Amino acid sequence: MSNSDILGRLDAALAKRRDGDPAKSYTASLYAGGVDAISAKITEEAAEVVEAAGADDDEHLIHEVADLWFHTMVLLQSRGLDASAVQAELARRFGVSGIEEKAGRGQSDSSAN
Numbered sequence: 162m163s164n165s166d167i168l169g170r171l172d173a174a175l176a177k178r179r180d181g182d183p184a185k186s187y188t189a190s191l192y193a194g195g196v197d198a199i200s201a202k203i204t205e206e207a208a209e210v211v212e213a214a215g216a217d218d219d220e221h222l223i224h225e226v227a228d229l230w231f232h233t234m235v236l237l238q239s240r241g242l243d244a245s246a247v248q249a250e251l252a253r254r255f256g257v258s259g260i261e262e263k264a265g266r267g268q269s270d271s272s273a274n
């Protein structure tokens with residue numbers, strides 16, 4: 162399958178699972194567990210990414226990052242959001258140095274560290 166706009170197509174599939182049967186759809190079972198259950202899964206997947214980062218197996222690392230992305234997309238969907246919102250935020254940040262952006266935060270947020 163082409164990977165063109167895969168995040169958009171996956172989001173459409175995840176949205177359709179909102180009324181899905183948890184016994185037949187893994188995504189529906191995640192929604193049924195609520196934000197706490199989805200977040201716990203994200204913590205687990207993030208740890209698997211970190212573990213894979215320490216090994217010399219690129220395919221395994223890609224597999225684990227895909228699992229993490231998938232579960233964060235389910236979390237966004239559970240809040241009525243989708244990947245396009247994150248893509249828009251990354252686009253907004255694009256070309257802005259992370260160091261400059263963080264320094265600029267202090268002008269409007271005195272609690273920034």
Ligand SMILES: N=c1c2ncn([C@@H]3O[C@H](COP(=O)(O)OP(=O)(O)OP(=O)(O)O)[C@@H](O)[C@H]3O)c2ncn1[C@@H]1O[C@H](COP(=O)(O)O)[C@@H](O)[C@H]1O
Pocket residue numbers: 171174175178185186187188189209225227228231
């Ligand atoms: N992209 C995914 C996707 N990525 C990961 N997963 C599931 O996420 C779970 C990951 O949990 P685990 O880490 O415990 O799984 P694991 O196999 O033990 O993995 P490792 O521990 O070995 O890393 C597995 O059940 C995977 O099948 C996904 N499940 C579904 N999708 C997409 O979502 C669509 C809807 O899926 P259903 O809701 O299941 O119909 C599918 O058509 C896919 O496009």
